[in-house]
Amino acid sequence: MTRSVLEEQMSVESDEQQELCSPAERERSAEGVTGGGGEEDEDCLHHLEEEEEEDEEEEEEEEDGESKPKRRGPKKKKMTKARLQRFKVRRMKANARERNRMHGLNDALESLRKVVPCYSKTQKLSKIETLRLAKNYIWALSEILRSGKAPDLMSFVQALCKGLSQPTTNLVAGCLQLNPRTFLPEQTPDLPAHLPPVGASSYPGHFPYQSPGLTAGLPSPPYGTMDPSHIFHQVKGQPYGPLEPFFDGVLVSDGPAFDPPLSPPLSINGNFSSSFKHEAVAATDYDKSFSFSVHYGGGGAGGHPAIYGSGGSNPRCGDLQVDGLMGFDGHSHHERLMNAQLNAIFHDS
Protein backbone atom coordinates (compact mmCIF):
# COMPACT_ATOMS: atom_id res chain seq x y z
CA MET A 1 0.00 0.00 0.00
CA THR A 2 2.63 2.45 1.10
CA ARG A 3 4.72 1.07 -1.64
CA SER A 4 2.26 1.88 -4.37
CA VAL A 5 1.91 5.44 -3.16
CA LEU A 6 5.65 5.84 -3.11
CA GLU A 7 6.06 4.35 -6.49
CA GLU A 8 3.55 6.82 -7.80
CA GLN A 9 5.45 9.65 -6.21
CA MET A 10 8.67 8.37 -7.62
CA SER A 11 7.26 8.23 -11.08
CA VAL A 12 6.09 11.78 -10.69
CA GLU A 13 9.51 12.75 -9.56
CA SER A 14 10.96 10.97 -12.49
CA ASP A 15 8.87 13.14 -14.76
CA GLU A 16 10.04 16.19 -12.92
CA GLN A 17 13.57 15.07 -13.42
CA GLN A 18 13.10 14.95 -17.12
CA GLU A 19 11.91 18.51 -17.08
CA LEU A 20 14.79 19.63 -14.94
CA CYS A 21 17.50 18.07 -16.99
CA SER A 22 19.36 20.00 -19.58
CA PRO A 23 19.08 18.59 -23.10
CA ALA A 24 22.44 16.92 -22.87
CA GLU A 25 21.63 15.42 -19.56
CA ARG A 26 18.25 14.30 -20.74
CA GLU A 27 20.00 12.57 -23.52
CA ARG A 28 22.30 10.89 -21.09
CA SER A 29 19.44 9.94 -18.87
CA ALA A 30 17.59 8.49 -21.78
CA GLU A 31 20.58 6.37 -22.50
CA GLY A 32 20.63 5.19 -18.97
CA VAL A 33 23.95 6.82 -18.31
CA THR A 34 22.95 8.53 -15.13
CA GLY A 35 23.99 7.39 -11.76
CA GLY A 36 21.94 5.58 -9.19
CA GLY A 37 18.74 7.47 -9.82
CA GLY A 38 15.46 5.87 -9.04
CA GLU A 39 17.05 2.55 -8.54
CA GLU A 40 18.92 3.91 -5.59
CA ASP A 41 15.74 5.45 -4.37
CA GLU A 42 14.30 2.02 -4.30
CA ASP A 43 17.30 0.72 -2.48
CA CYS A 44 16.87 3.49 -0.01
CA LEU A 45 13.26 2.65 0.45
CA HIS A 46 14.11 -0.94 0.93
CA HIS A 47 16.70 0.02 3.48
CA LEU A 48 14.24 2.21 5.28
CA GLU A 49 11.70 -0.50 5.37
CA GLU A 50 14.25 -2.78 6.90
CA GLU A 51 14.98 -0.14 9.49
CA GLU A 52 11.35 0.17 10.20
CA GLU A 53 11.11 -3.51 10.80
CA GLU A 54 14.11 -3.29 13.06
CA ASP A 55 12.42 -0.61 15.06
CA GLU A 56 9.36 -2.64 15.43
CA GLU A 57 11.34 -5.61 16.59
CA GLU A 58 13.59 -3.55 18.77
CA GLU A 59 11.89 -4.40 22.02
CA GLU A 60 12.05 -8.10 21.36
CA GLU A 61 15.75 -7.89 20.54
CA GLU A 62 16.45 -5.96 23.66
CA GLU A 63 15.07 -8.82 25.59
CA ASP A 64 17.31 -11.19 23.77
CA GLY A 65 20.31 -8.93 24.09
CA GLU A 66 22.38 -11.31 22.00
CA SER A 67 21.79 -11.02 18.31
CA LYS A 68 22.66 -7.33 18.07
CA PRO A 69 24.72 -4.99 20.19
CA LYS A 70 22.58 -2.50 22.01
CA ARG A 71 22.37 0.88 20.40
CA ARG A 72 23.86 3.78 22.28
CA GLY A 73 22.64 7.32 22.48
CA PRO A 74 19.14 8.62 22.49
CA LYS A 75 16.61 6.07 21.54
CA LYS A 76 15.52 6.45 18.00
CA LYS A 77 12.06 7.70 17.55
CA LYS A 78 9.91 4.95 16.33
CA MET A 79 9.55 5.01 12.57
CA THR A 80 5.86 4.78 12.13
CA LYS A 81 4.44 4.29 8.69
CA ALA A 82 3.43 7.92 8.59
CA ARG A 83 6.85 9.11 9.66
CA LEU A 84 8.50 6.85 7.19
CA GLN A 85 6.23 8.13 4.50
CA ARG A 86 7.05 11.73 5.31
CA PHE A 87 10.70 10.99 5.44
CA LYS A 88 10.66 9.36 2.07
CA VAL A 89 8.75 12.16 0.47
CA ARG A 90 11.06 14.71 2.03
CA ARG A 91 14.06 12.78 0.85
CA MET A 92 12.77 12.54 -2.67
CA LYS A 93 12.01 16.21 -2.74
CA ALA A 94 15.46 16.97 -1.46
CA ASN A 95 16.95 14.75 -4.12
CA ALA A 96 15.00 16.53 -6.81
CA ARG A 97 16.12 19.88 -5.52
CA GLU A 98 19.69 18.74 -5.38
CA ARG A 99 19.50 17.49 -8.92
CA ASN A 100 18.04 20.75 -10.01
CA ARG A 101 20.69 22.67 -8.20
CA MET A 102 23.43 20.67 -9.82
CA HIS A 103 21.86 21.15 -13.21
CA GLY A 104 21.91 24.87 -12.62
CA LEU A 105 25.51 24.63 -11.64
CA ASN A 106 26.28 22.68 -14.78
CA ASP A 107 24.43 25.17 -16.92
CA ALA A 108 26.52 27.93 -15.43
CA LEU A 109 29.61 25.93 -16.09
CA GLU A 110 28.56 25.42 -19.67
CA SER A 111 28.09 29.16 -20.01
CA LEU A 112 31.57 29.62 -18.67
CA ARG A 113 32.93 27.13 -21.18
CA LYS A 114 31.51 29.23 -23.95
CA VAL A 115 33.18 32.44 -22.93
CA VAL A 116 36.48 30.90 -22.08
CA PRO A 117 39.07 30.82 -24.86
CA CYS A 118 38.79 27.43 -26.42
CA TYR A 119 35.27 26.28 -26.76
CA SER A 120 34.66 23.02 -28.47
CA LYS A 121 31.37 21.29 -28.73
CA THR A 122 33.01 18.04 -29.54
CA GLN A 123 35.70 18.18 -26.95
CA LYS A 124 34.28 19.69 -23.85
CA LEU A 125 36.60 20.83 -21.15
CA SER A 126 36.07 19.08 -17.89
CA LYS A 127 34.65 21.05 -15.03
CA ILE A 128 37.91 21.46 -13.27
CA GLU A 129 39.75 22.39 -16.43
CA THR A 130 37.08 24.91 -17.30
CA LEU A 131 37.50 26.58 -13.96
CA ARG A 132 41.26 26.56 -14.24
CA LEU A 133 41.22 27.95 -17.72
CA ALA A 134 38.72 30.62 -16.72
CA LYS A 135 40.85 31.61 -13.82
CA ASN A 136 43.93 31.85 -16.00
CA TYR A 137 42.02 33.75 -18.59
CA ILE A 138 40.81 36.30 -16.12
CA TRP A 139 44.24 36.66 -14.74
CA ALA A 140 45.76 37.13 -18.17
CA LEU A 141 43.20 39.71 -19.19
CA SER A 142 43.73 41.52 -15.94
CA GLU A 143 47.42 41.66 -16.60
CA ILE A 144 46.88 43.11 -20.02
CA LEU A 145 44.53 45.74 -18.72
CA ARG A 146 46.72 46.55 -15.81
CA SER A 147 49.92 46.91 -17.74
CA GLY A 148 48.48 48.11 -20.99
CA LYS A 149 51.08 46.00 -22.67
CA ALA A 150 50.60 43.02 -24.82
CA PRO A 151 52.32 39.88 -23.74
CA ASP A 152 54.23 37.94 -26.27
CA LEU A 153 52.30 35.08 -27.65
CA MET A 154 54.22 32.34 -25.99
CA SER A 155 53.97 33.86 -22.57
CA PHE A 156 50.35 34.44 -23.19
CA VAL A 157 49.65 30.89 -24.11
CA GLN A 158 51.72 29.63 -21.29
CA ALA A 159 49.83 31.78 -18.90
CA LEU A 160 46.64 30.39 -20.29
CA CYS A 161 47.82 26.87 -19.98
CA LYS A 162 49.38 27.07 -16.62
CA GLY A 163 48.16 24.27 -14.45
CA LEU A 164 46.07 22.72 -17.17
CA SER A 165 46.33 19.10 -18.03
CA GLN A 166 48.18 18.13 -21.11
CA PRO A 167 45.07 17.45 -23.18
CA THR A 168 43.66 20.80 -22.29
CA THR A 169 46.96 22.47 -22.97
CA ASN A 170 46.89 20.96 -26.39
CA LEU A 171 43.37 22.10 -26.88
CA VAL A 172 44.31 25.63 -26.02
CA ALA A 173 47.39 25.48 -28.14
CA GLY A 174 45.35 24.11 -30.97
CA CYS A 175 42.81 26.79 -30.52
CA LEU A 176 45.38 29.47 -30.66
CA GLN A 177 47.12 27.74 -33.46
CA LEU A 178 50.56 28.54 -32.33
CA ASN A 179 53.26 29.02 -34.79
CA PRO A 180 56.46 27.50 -33.55
CA ARG A 181 58.48 29.87 -35.63
CA THR A 182 57.47 32.70 -33.46
CA PHE A 183 59.52 31.23 -30.72
CA LEU A 184 62.69 31.67 -32.60
CA PRO A 185 64.29 34.95 -31.56
CA GLU A 186 67.03 34.74 -34.12
CA GLN A 187 64.55 34.61 -36.90
CA THR A 188 62.39 37.40 -35.72
CA PRO A 189 64.71 39.81 -34.02
CA ASP A 190 62.97 42.90 -35.26
CA LEU A 191 59.46 41.80 -34.83
CA PRO A 192 57.39 43.44 -32.16
CA ALA A 193 56.30 41.29 -29.32
CA HIS A 194 52.63 41.67 -29.74
CA LEU A 195 49.90 39.83 -31.40
CA PRO A 196 49.25 39.98 -35.07
CA PRO A 197 46.22 41.60 -36.58
CA VAL A 198 43.26 39.50 -37.29
CA GLY A 199 43.93 37.37 -40.23
CA ALA A 200 47.65 37.60 -39.92
CA SER A 201 49.29 34.41 -40.92
CA SER A 202 51.59 34.25 -37.98
CA TYR A 203 52.47 35.92 -34.81
CA PRO A 204 55.89 37.38 -34.59
CA GLY A 205 57.31 37.48 -31.14
CA HIS A 206 60.11 36.16 -29.14
CA PHE A 207 60.52 33.27 -26.87
CA PRO A 208 60.65 34.27 -23.27
CA TYR A 209 59.07 31.19 -22.00
CA GLN A 210 60.22 29.99 -18.69
CA SER A 211 58.71 27.51 -16.41
CA PRO A 212 57.98 29.03 -13.06
CA GLY A 213 57.54 25.59 -11.81
CA LEU A 214 61.12 24.88 -12.60
CA THR A 215 62.67 28.15 -11.71
CA ALA A 216 60.75 28.96 -8.62
CA GLY A 217 60.26 25.48 -7.42
CA LEU A 218 56.58 25.86 -7.69
CA PRO A 219 54.35 22.87 -7.37
CA SER A 220 53.16 21.50 -10.59
CA PRO A 221 52.35 17.99 -11.67
CA PRO A 222 50.05 16.71 -12.52
CA TYR A 223 48.62 20.18 -12.80
CA GLY A 224 50.31 23.47 -12.62
CA THR A 225 53.33 22.43 -14.50
CA MET A 226 54.76 24.83 -16.96
CA ASP A 227 57.56 22.63 -17.89
CA PRO A 228 58.40 23.42 -21.47
CA SER A 229 58.10 19.80 -22.31
CA HIS A 230 54.48 20.17 -21.47
CA ILE A 231 53.90 22.41 -24.38
CA PHE A 232 56.76 21.89 -26.67
CA HIS A 233 59.77 19.85 -26.98
CA GLN A 234 63.14 21.40 -27.12
CA VAL A 235 65.86 19.66 -28.89
CA LYS A 236 68.90 18.73 -26.93
CA GLY A 237 71.39 21.46 -26.87
CA GLN A 238 69.05 24.21 -27.78
CA PRO A 239 69.83 27.35 -25.87
CA TYR A 240 66.53 28.20 -24.29
CA GLY A 241 66.96 26.49 -21.05
CA PRO A 242 66.18 29.15 -18.50
CA LEU A 243 62.63 30.13 -18.13
CA GLU A 244 61.22 33.54 -17.77
CA PRO A 245 58.05 34.67 -16.11
CA PHE A 246 54.81 34.90 -17.95
CA PHE A 247 54.06 38.13 -19.61
CA ASP A 248 57.60 39.07 -20.00
CA GLY A 249 58.01 42.60 -18.83
CA VAL A 250 54.48 42.78 -17.66
CA LEU A 251 54.74 41.15 -14.34
CA VAL A 252 56.26 43.41 -11.83
CA SER A 253 57.21 42.82 -8.30
CA ASP A 254 54.17 44.56 -6.96
CA GLY A 255 51.90 43.03 -9.48
CA PRO A 256 49.36 40.42 -8.63
CA ALA A 257 51.07 37.20 -8.02
CA PHE A 258 50.00 34.37 -10.12
CA ASP A 259 48.85 31.47 -8.14
CA PRO A 260 51.37 28.77 -8.91
CA PRO A 261 49.29 25.67 -8.90
CA LEU A 262 46.73 27.08 -11.22
CA SER A 263 46.71 27.95 -14.82
CA PRO A 264 46.31 31.12 -16.80
CA PRO A 265 44.97 31.06 -20.30
CA LEU A 266 43.87 33.67 -22.66
CA SER A 267 42.42 32.87 -25.94
CA ILE A 268 42.91 35.66 -28.25
CA ASN A 269 40.25 34.43 -30.52
CA GLY A 270 41.22 32.82 -33.72
CA ASN A 271 43.61 35.59 -34.32
CA PHE A 272 46.47 33.30 -34.21
CA SER A 273 45.56 32.05 -37.55
CA SER A 274 49.18 31.36 -37.65
CA SER A 275 50.52 28.24 -39.07
CA PHE A 276 51.06 24.89 -37.64
CA LYS A 277 53.88 23.11 -39.19
CA HIS A 278 54.24 19.49 -39.75
CA GLU A 279 57.14 17.93 -38.11
CA ALA A 280 57.60 15.90 -41.19
CA VAL A 281 58.58 18.90 -43.19
CA ALA A 282 62.15 18.98 -44.28
CA ALA A 283 64.23 20.22 -41.43
CA THR A 284 65.75 23.62 -41.68
CA ASP A 285 68.62 24.88 -39.65
CA TYR A 286 66.05 26.14 -37.30
CA ASP A 287 64.52 22.78 -37.05
CA LYS A 288 67.80 21.33 -36.10
CA SER A 289 68.20 23.66 -33.21
CA PHE A 290 64.69 23.87 -32.01
CA SER A 291 61.59 21.85 -32.47
CA PHE A 292 58.16 22.35 -31.10
CA SER A 293 55.50 19.88 -30.38
CA VAL A 294 52.51 19.62 -28.16
CA HIS A 295 51.53 16.20 -27.12
CA TYR A 296 47.99 15.33 -26.66
CA GLY A 297 47.32 12.77 -24.04
CA GLY A 298 50.43 10.78 -24.47
CA GLY A 299 50.73 11.72 -28.07
CA GLY A 300 54.05 11.85 -29.70
CA ALA A 301 55.64 8.67 -30.67
CA GLY A 302 52.96 6.27 -31.67
CA GLY A 303 50.33 8.25 -29.87
CA HIS A 304 47.75 10.67 -31.00
CA PRO A 305 48.66 12.93 -33.78
CA ALA A 306 50.01 15.57 -31.54
CA ILE A 307 50.08 19.22 -32.25
CA TYR A 308 53.28 19.72 -34.06
CA GLY A 309 55.26 22.62 -35.19
CA SER A 310 58.81 22.69 -36.25
CA GLY A 311 59.40 25.36 -38.73
CA GLY A 312 57.99 23.71 -41.79
CA SER A 313 56.31 25.50 -44.62
CA ASN A 314 52.79 24.34 -44.36
CA PRO A 315 50.77 27.32 -43.30
CA ARG A 316 47.75 25.31 -42.35
CA CYS A 317 46.93 23.61 -39.16
CA GLY A 318 48.15 20.36 -40.47
CA ASP A 319 47.25 17.47 -38.28
CA LEU A 320 46.09 19.62 -35.48
CA GLN A 321 42.82 18.40 -34.13
CA VAL A 322 40.66 21.42 -33.99
CA ASP A 323 37.37 19.96 -34.97
CA GLY A 324 34.58 21.87 -33.48
CA LEU A 325 36.91 24.32 -31.90
CA MET A 326 35.58 27.77 -31.83
CA GLY A 327 37.82 30.72 -31.76
CA PHE A 328 36.93 33.57 -29.59
CA ASP A 329 35.22 35.21 -32.47
CA GLY A 330 33.07 32.20 -32.88
CA HIS A 331 30.79 33.37 -30.17
CA SER A 332 28.46 36.13 -29.32
CA HIS A 333 28.51 39.72 -30.29
CA HIS A 334 29.78 40.50 -26.88
CA GLU A 335 32.65 38.18 -27.34
CA ARG A 336 33.48 39.62 -30.70
CA LEU A 337 33.43 43.03 -29.18
CA MET A 338 35.70 41.92 -26.45
CA ASN A 339 37.93 40.37 -28.98
CA ALA A 340 38.11 43.54 -30.96
CA GLN A 341 39.09 45.38 -27.84
CA LEU A 342 41.78 42.90 -27.16
CA ASN A 343 43.08 43.26 -30.64
CA ALA A 344 43.13 46.97 -30.20
CA ILE A 345 45.20 46.57 -27.10
CA PHE A 346 47.62 44.33 -28.81
CA HIS A 347 47.93 46.51 -31.83
CA ASP A 348 48.36 49.66 -29.87
CA SER A 349 51.02 48.40 -27.57
Next chain:
DNA sequence: TAGGCCATCTGGTCCT
Protein backbone atom coordinates in the same frame (compact mmCIF):
# COMPACT_ATOMS: atom_id res chain seq x y z
C1' DT B 1 41.63 -2.85 -16.56
C1' DA B 2 42.72 1.43 -14.15
C1' DG B 3 41.83 6.07 -13.84
C1' DG B 4 39.24 10.24 -14.98
C1' DC B 5 34.95 12.34 -15.17
C1' DC B 6 30.30 12.67 -14.19
C1' DA B 7 25.42 12.35 -12.17
C1' DT B 8 23.03 11.19 -8.36
C1' DC B 9 21.91 10.11 -3.59
C1' DT B 10 22.54 11.11 1.09
C1' DG B 11 23.29 13.07 5.63
C1' DG B 12 25.05 17.05 7.97
C1' DT B 13 25.06 21.98 8.79
C1' DC B 14 23.43 26.52 8.49
C1' DC B 15 19.92 29.82 7.65
C1' DT B 16 15.21 31.70 7.21
Next chain:
DNA sequence: AGGACCAGATGGCCTA
Protein backbone atom coordinates in the same frame (compact mmCIF):
# COMPACT_ATOMS: atom_id res chain seq x y z
C1' DA C 1 10.20 22.73 9.36
C1' DG C 2 12.08 23.26 5.18
C1' DG C 3 15.42 24.90 1.81
C1' DA C 4 20.26 25.75 0.29
C1' DC C 5 24.71 24.27 0.31
C1' DC C 6 28.28 21.00 0.88
C1' DA C 7 31.10 16.87 0.83
C1' DG C 8 31.39 11.88 0.79
C1' DA C 9 29.92 7.68 -1.37
C1' DT C 10 28.49 5.08 -5.22
C1' DG C 11 28.13 3.43 -9.71
C1' DG C 12 28.23 4.13 -14.85
C1' DC C 13 30.65 5.55 -19.02
C1' DC C 14 34.76 6.37 -21.60
C1' DT C 15 39.49 6.13 -22.91
C1' DA C 16 44.38 4.96 -22.87
